[in-house]
Amino acid sequence: MLKGDSSVNDIGFVRRLAERACKVLILAGFLCVQIREARNQTLGDCLKKEFRITVNIMRSTISMH
Numbered sequence: 001m002l003k004g005d006s007s008v009n010d011i012g013f014v015r016r017l018a019e020r021a022c023k024v025l026i027l028a029g030f031l032c033v034q035i036r037e038a039r040n041q042t043l044g045d046c047l048k049k050e051f052r053i054t055v056n057i058m059r060s061t062i063s064m065h
Helices: 006-038 043-058
Strands: none
């Protein structure tokens, strides 16, 4: 890759941006499902599920990077 070739650099930027956009859309869909399911659950059930999701994110089991 040539250092001065901005079109090649732009393609890489667009590709990374598209990957991030896809990840954001997946996360948004995941959150919508969680909200929909939470409507029929008790507060305790919601808090347990939220805790499990948070622990998995902290363990990097679910990665949004």
